[in-house]
Amino acid sequence: MALALVMSLALAAARYTVTSTPDRVDLADSVAGTVVSVAPSVGNIAFSMKVKGHEVLWWPYSSPADFKAKPQMSGIPFLGPWANRLDEQAFYANGRRYPFDMTLGNVRGEVPIHGFLTTTDKWRVVEARATNTAAWVTSRLEVFREPSWMKQWPFAHAIDMTYRLQDGVLEVTLSITNMSAEAMPIAIGFHPYFQLTDSPRDDWTISVGARTHWKLAATKVPTGETEPIEQLLSTPRGASLRNYDLDDVFSDLERDAKGRATLSVSGKSQRVTVMFGPNYRSAVVWAPRGRPFICFEPMAGITDAINLAQRGLYHELQTVAAGATWRESFWIAVAQ
Numbered sequence: 317m318a319l320a321l322v323m324s325l326a327l328a329a330a331r332y333t334v335t336s337t338p339d340r341v342d343l344a345d346s347v348a349g350t351v352v353s354v355a356p357s358v359g360n361i362a363f364s365m366k367v368k369g370h371e372v373l374w375w376p377y378s379s380p381a382d383f384k385a386k387p388q389m390s391g392i393p394f395l396g397p398w399a400n401r402l403d404e405q406a407f408y409a410n411g412r413r414y415p416f417d418m419t420l421g422n423v424r425g426e427v428p429i430h431g432f433l434t435t436t437d438k439w440r441v442v443e444a445r446a447t448n449t450a451a452w453v454t455s456r457l458e459v460f461r462e463p464s465w466m467k468q469w470p471f472a473h474a475i476d477m478t479y480r481l482q483d484g485v486l487e488v489t490l491s492i493t494n495m496s497a498e499a500m501p502i503a504i505g506f507h508p509y510f511q512l513t514d515s516p517r518d519d520w521t522i523s524v525g526a527r528t529h530w531k532l533a534a535t536k537v538p539t540g541e542t543e544p545i546e547q548l549l550s551t552p553r554g555a556s557l558r559n560y561d562l563d564d565v566f567s568d569l570e571r572d573a574k575g576r577a578t579l580s581v582s583g584k585s586q587r588v589t590v591m592f593g594p595n596y597r598s599a600v601v602w603a604p605r606g607r608p609f610i611c612f613e614p615m616a617g618i619t620d621a622i623n624l625a626q627r628g629l630y631h632e633l634q635t636v637a638a639g640a641t642w643r644e645s646f647w648i649a650v651a652q
Contacts, residue, residue, distance in 0.1 A: 348484025399505030
């Protein structure tokens with residue numbers, strides 16, 4: 317009996333493993349047939365999620381070294397300190413306007429987009445561990461240590477990100493600790509790129525659990541006007557992607573008893589489901605025609621939330637008080 321118990325515990329512990337190299341950390345769940353790979357030195361981006369041999373993340377590289385040499389948006393990039401577009405080269409917080417110093421080169425464009433943290437090499441792994449119930453890796457980014465970042469976003473803060481693989485489901489948890497003396501707006505997001513391998517893009521169907529669609533200006537920034545989601549997606553719970561070229565912002569997400577909102581894409585037999593925790597208040601869906609991916613983006617607020625809130629056009633902007641921590645997760649589940 318004792319020997320059988322020891323063997324049972326050993327088998328349970330072996331289900332989850334963590335493997336690290338200089339370029340990557342791999343989390344594996346042998347029972348679910350799932351392996352998640354993370355590149356801490358390239359924005360802490362998860363660049364692969366293979367389920368029973370099928371890759372569900374779009375990542376157009378042959379190796380982590382190629383990715384590091386010339387990174388671009390793919391996999392699961394983090395967007396901070398703001399996500400998506402702003403309507404000017406400045407942002408607002410606590411009633412004050414903070415103009416960007418465009419000579420620094422880390423903020424670019426008339427319509428600044430996606431902050432300046434996406435591919436940084438400043439993340440540091442603080443824990444990588446496997447038990448008999450899960451495998452995870454936690455990395456930390458200390459934004460307050462970088463003068464060029466603090467010049468653009470003068471709120472000292474640190475970010476902890478954990479990728480946790482459990483029962484075949486990937487949970488991505490973010491914690492943001494505000495170390496500054498006043499409240500900091502939370503306008504971050506993620507930009508996951510998903511793909512299906514059992515069918516072409518135009519044969520996929522999507523489900524978007526939201527009620528409200530934000531109308532956009534030519535710059536892709538919300539105008540402040542909204543409409544029911546059915547004005548864009550006639551069947552939000554089963555729209556054929558063939559009929560749409562999407563780069564759209566949604567809010568009033570439909571929640572289950574745990575406060576989670578759900579978006580999904582389905583092919584012939586595969587389905588990728590993304591669940592947003594309650595502090596992800598909106599979603600951007602990007603599925604351009606002619607590209608083999610779809611992005612379901614968990615967003616703390618809509619595009620340009622920090623500036624639209626200043627103008628009274630958005631009322632769900634989140635802030636984290638001085639000394640406090642903002643936390644939230646999203647989950648990715650794959651059915652074959």
